[in-house]
Amino acid sequence: MDLVQLQRQLVDYRTSLYHEGFLDEQFTQLQSLQDENNPDFVVEVVSLFFEDSERLLNELSKALEQQVIDFKRMDAQVHQLKGSSSSIGAHRVQKLCIVFRNYCEAQNVEGCLKCLQQVKHEYGIIKTKLESMFQLEQQILNAGGSIPV
Amino acid sequence: MDSCNCIEPQWPPDDLLMKYQYISDFFIALAYFSIPLELIYFVKKSAVFPYRWVLVQFGAFIVLCGATHLINLWTFTMHTRTVAMVMTTAKVFTAVVSCATALMLVHIIPDLLSVKTRELFLKNKAAELDREMGLIRTQEETGRHVRMLTHEIRSTLDRHTILKTTLVELGRTLALEECALWMPTRTGLELQLSYTLRQQNPVGYTVPIHLPVINQVFSSSHAVKISPKCPVARIRPAGKYMPGEVVAVRVPLLHLSNFQINDWPELSTKRYALMVLMLPSDSARQWHVHELELVEVVADQVAVALSHAAILEESMRARDLLMEQNVALDLARREAETAIRARNDFLAVMNHEMRTPMHAIIALSSLLQETELTPEQRLMVETILKSSNLLSTLINDVLDLSRLEDGSLQLDLGTFNLFAVFREVLNLIKPIASVKKLHVSLNLAPDLPEYAIGDEKRLMQTILNVVGNAVKFSKEGSISITAFVAKSELLRDSRTPEFFPVPSDNHFYLRVQVKDSGVGISPQDIPKLFTKFAQTQSTATRNSGGSGLGLAICKRYTFSLHLVSISVIVVVHWLQPNLYTGVFDFLAICLMFYLLYYVIRFVNLMEGHIWIESEGLGKGCTAIFMVKLGIPERSNEPKLPFMPKVPTNHGPTAFPGLKVLVMDENGVSRMVTKGLLVRLGCDVTMVSSSEECLRVVSHEHKVVFMDVCVPGMDGYEVAIRINEKFTKRHERPVIVALTGNTDKVTKENCMRVGMDGIILKPVSLDKMRSVLSDLLEHRVLFEAI
Numbered sequence: 001m002d003l004v005q006l007q008r009q010l011v012d013y014r015t016s017l018y019h020e021g022f023l024d025e026q027f028t029q030l031q032s033l034q035d036e037n038n039p040d041f042v043v044e045v046v047s048l049f050f051e052d053s054e055r056l057l058n059e060l061s062k063a064l065e066q067q068v069i070d071f072k073r074m075d076a077q078v079h080q081l082k083g084s085s086s087s088i089g090a091h092r093v094q095k096l097c098i099v100f101r102n103y104c105e106a107q108n109v110e111g112c113l114k115c116l117q118q119v120k121h122e123y124g125i126i127k128t129k130l131e132s133m134f135q136l137e138q139q140i141l142n143a144g145g146s147i148p149v
Numbered sequence: 150m151d152s153c154n155c156i157e158p159q160w161p162p163d164d165l166l167m168k169y170q171y172i173s174d175f176f177i178a179l180a181y182f183s184i185p186l187e188l189i190y191f192v193k194k195s196a197v198f199p200y201r202w203v204l205v206q207f208g209a210f211i212v213l214c215g216a217t218h219l220i221n222l223w224t225f226t227m228h229t230r231t232v233a234m235v236m237t238t239a240k241v242f243t244a245v246v247s248c249a250t251a252l253m254l255v256h257i258i259p260d261l262l263s264v265k266t267r268e269l270f271l272k273n274k275a276a277e278l279d280r281e282m283g284l285i286r287t288q289e290e291t292g293r294h295v296r297m298l299t300h301e302i303r304s305t306l307d308r309h310t311i312l313k314t315t316l317v318e319l320g321r322t323l324a325l326e327e328c329a330l331w332m333p334t335r336t337g338l339e340l341q342l343s344y345t346l347r348q349q350n351p352v353g354y355t356v357p358i359h360l361p362v363i364n365q366v367f368s369s370s371h372a373v374k375i376s377p378k379c380p381v382a383r384i385r386p387a388g389k390y391m392p393g394e395v396v397a398v399r400v401p402l403l404h405l406s407n408f409q410i411n412d413w414p415e416l417s418t419k420r421y422a423l424m425v426l427m428l429p430s431d432s433a434r435q436w437h438v439h440e441l442e443l444v445e446v447v448a449d450q451v452a453v454a455l456s457h458a459a460i461l462e463e464s465m466r467a468r469d470l471l472m473e474q475n476v477a478l479d480l481a482r483r484e485a486e487t488a489i490r491a492r493n494d495f496l497a498v499m500n501h502e503m504r505t506p507m508h509a510i511i512a513l514s515s516l517l518q519e520t521e522l523t524p525e526q527r528l529m530v531e532t533i534l535k536s537s538n539l540l541s542t543l544i545n546d547v548l549d550l551s552r553l554e555d556g557s558l559q560l561d562l563g564t565f566n567l568f569a570v571f572r573e574v575l576n577l578i579k580p581i582a583s584v585k586k587l588h589v590s591l592n593l594a595p596d597l598p599e600y601a602i603g604d605e606k607r608l609m610q611t612i613l614n615v616v617g618n619a620v621k622f623s624k625e626g627s628i629s630i631t632a633f634v635a636k637s638e639l640l641r642d643s644r645t646p647e648f649f650p651v652p653s654d655n656h657f658y659l660r661v662q663v664k665d666s667g668v669g670i671s672p673q674d675i676p677k678l679f680t681k682f683a684q685t686q687s688t689a690t691r692n693s694g695g696s697g698l699g700l701a702i703c704k705r706y707t708f709s710l711h712l713v714s715i716s717v718i719v720v721v722h723w724l725q726p727n728l729y730t731g732v733f734d735f736l737a738i739c740l741m742f743y744l745l746y747y748v749i750r751f752v753n754l755m756e757g758h759i760w761i762e763s764e765g766l767g768k769g770c771t772a773i774f775m776v777k778l779g780i781p782e783r784s785n786e787p788k789l790p791f792m793p794k795v796p797t798n799h800g801p802t803a804f805p806g807l808k809v810l811v812m813d814e815n816g817v818s819r820m821v822t823k824g825l826l827v828r829l830g831c832d833v834t835m836v837s838s839s840e841e842c843l844r845v846v847s848h849e850h851k852v853v854f855m856d857v858c859v860p861g862m863d864g865y866e867v868a869i870r871i872n873e874k875f876t877k878r879h880e881r882p883v884i885v886a887l888t889g890n891t892d893k894v895t896k897e898n899c900m901r902v903g904m905d906g907i908i909l910k911p912v913s914l915d916k917m918r919s920v921l922s923d924l925l926e927h928r929v930l931f932e933a934i
Contacts, residue, residue, distance in 0.1 A: 045824070052816055087815070
């Protein structure tokens with residue numbers, strides 16, 4: 001595939017992510033912060049997000065398996081996840097976190113379990129999507145082109 | 150034998166007679182001697198006897214008489230000359246004394262007799278005094294009875310008890326056979342037997358009130374004797390007795406209104422009750438004056454006691470009513486509070502959800518602006534940006550309805566181009582007006598400053614809506630907008646006496662007149678228009694309560710109508726050729742409500758005044774408003790005209806080397822914020838906990854950003870500690886909170902701990918830039934959405 005096609009593919013992919021609500025304008029902000037001085041800013045932030053989220057999701061799963069569920073701690077963790085996802089613009093994940101928090105406040109175990117599943121699902125999707133996007137970008141860079149904004 | 154002159158008397162041969170004389174003389178003498186002794190004895194016994202010397206004289210007289218008779222005893226037989234001498238002497242003395250006594254008695258006896266009359270007189274007097282004493286005693290007893298009765302009557306405030314007690318006590322005091330009270334019925338035409346002394350439950354006898362005997366009693370304030378045969382007195386079983394005397398007295402039934410403040414109660418009341426008192430039959434007792442007086446006094450006291458009871462009843466009833474009202478008010482208040490809370494909750498939820506898409510629109514449009522665009526496209530994008538800025542302001546205003554209610558809405562003051570504002574309004578209105586074939590003209594006075602300090606967006610909204618309203622009311626003709634600086638002699642308008650604008654060196658009053666040639670309003674309706682829809686505020690009170698039926702309606706409509714109205718303006722502008730007038734009419738209605746509520750509020754906030762003049766129906770009307778604007782200083786460079794700030798510099802950094810400290814627990818957020826700040830050229834230090842923050846912070850750091858909405862980590866605590874650490878204000882770094890919600894509680898907390906500003910996440914690059922520049926310029930922000 002040639003460079004122009006790759007670039008177009010990237011642009012379309014990105015637009016579709018916005019359209020489908022996976023990403024919001026915060027992600028755009030992130031991209032605007034990337035420049036010659038900071039070429040890998042977005043990738044760094046997103047990787048950090050992945051690490052953080054995986055850790056949090058594991059802890060949440062463990063917490064929900066306990067006999068006595070510590071809702072306060074769970075709430076704090078979900079809050080963290082919400083913050084992270086909103087910082088990078090992972091829109092759907094963020095919305096689910098809000099719902100999750102409500103369930104935590106209501107101390108609704110069923111709800112929490114269901115929500116956790118959904119969050120994991122969404123997180124999986126966004127992770128895959130972002131990774132493919134980064135791959136595309138890498139391909140473009142390897143082909144010698146520049147990433148369209 | 151010859152009777153010789155010898156002294157020796159010859160005993161007559163009649164011895165018996167002699168003997169009897171002898172004996173009588175003896176006894177006479179004895180009596181004569183004993184009488185004075187008795188006299189002396191008894192007079193000594195009695196204390197008072199004024200004529201002692203008379204006694205002496207009398208005594209002497211008697212003694213001498215006795216002596217004479219005694220000496221006479223010796224003269225019956227032969228006696229010597231001595232005896233004769235003694236006899237003579239005694240007789241002589243006796244004669245003298247007795248004559249003297251006789252003479253004296255002439256004087257004495259009338260005196261003695263007058264003593265007797267005096268005695269009689271005194272006895273009469275004593276009898277009279279006795280009688281009077283008796284009278285006084287009865288009166289005093291009556292008085293005591295009255296006092297006791299009054300005490301009994303007044304010791305209770307219960308009507309029934311008062312009346313019953315009265316009858317019982319009167320019956321006892323006066324020993325009555327029967328005592329009855331007749332009260333007027335509700336209709337006032339009859340008297341009904343309400344209480345009696347002897348009968349337990351009086352069967353409702355009634356008597357018409359206009360009987361002559363009753364009128365007689367009612368017209369006199371005294372107790373009146375009435376015939377036992379009249380209907381009111383006929384309540385005891387008729388018998389063969391001689392009925393006792395009957396007395397009737399009126400009892401005025403006083404109302405509260407009868408008591409003047411300083412006077413005695415006026416007896417102008419028409420309502421009386423009748424009290425009838427009957428003496429026992431066959432007793433030949435009569436009504437005494439003091440008894441009648443007693444009855445009258447009691448009747449008056451009863452009247453007063455009854456009125457007191459009535460007053461008490463009234464006040465109890467009023468108190469119960471008040472309590473009920475209180476309960477109802479409390480309920481209403483709680484309902485209102487619930488409603489307000491529900492609304493606030495709704496608004497808080499909508500807050501975030503509405504801002505997010507707006508951010509997206511604005512952010513993407515501004516980004517779009519920075520790309521390569523054709524001039525056409527640029528125009529389109531600019532319009533989108535303008536409109537969405539308007540809309541965004543609107544949303545902010547509407548969603549901050551609670552802030553408006555609290556009166557904490559503040560104007561966004563800034564320097565702006567006044568002429569540009571008017572031109573914008575004209576541009577937005579022109580298409581609509583041209584469809585209606587209305588000609589719109591704008592006259593700006595030559596002395597109007599080009600730049601002014603004020604809230605640009607809201608001023609534009611105000612002008613837009615006044616003009617829009619004018620357009621609505623005109624079917625044809627022209628609209629003229631005139632703007633000029635209000636001069637002081639024109640400032641005092643007789644139509645608006647409450648409005649006293651005072652121009653000063655820094656401020657001027659902008660007066661805008663929008664004249665249309667529409668249907669007009671009759672001058673009488675103009676004040677009604679404004680009193681129904683708004684309360685004119687005095688310039689001193691900026692926080693208005695905002696009542697009025699129309700205002701309530703407006704409030705309900707403004708939320709949705711805001712968005713619809715402005716959006717429709719924009720759409721109409723855009724879809725110029727395909728105009729749908731029905732939509733425009735709806736728009737116009739929205740505009741009208743908008744005007745009346747929102748604009749008035751803002752005009753008030755801008756310390757201005759708004760009113761409508763009209764010469765009458767069919768003559769069009771002029772809407773005039775005045776707002777206070779600031780005059781920018783000469784040294785200030787005039788800023789760019791009303792357009793969103795075009796971010797031209799991405800490359801050159803705005804704040805080289807600015808040392809900033811970022812505290813955020815969330816790694817991702819931290820990184821993003823750091824990225825933003827690094828982009829702006831700052832030297833960023835990152836910490837993830839409060840202890841670390843306190844350790845690291847130094848006077849080199851100019852700004853500290855901290856996330857305060859993380860549960861478990863108290864950003865406020867850190868702020869307090871930082872404040873403590875740096876005592877001198879210029880050494881202290883500016884503390885700014887990053888948070889996801891800007892509700893009142895968070896703001897208050899931030900202010901309380903001494904933070905200088907609050908920023909709503911998510912933060913765009915431009916926002917961060919402007920925040921930093923504001924902070925460093927003014928050292929205070931307070932809020933950036």
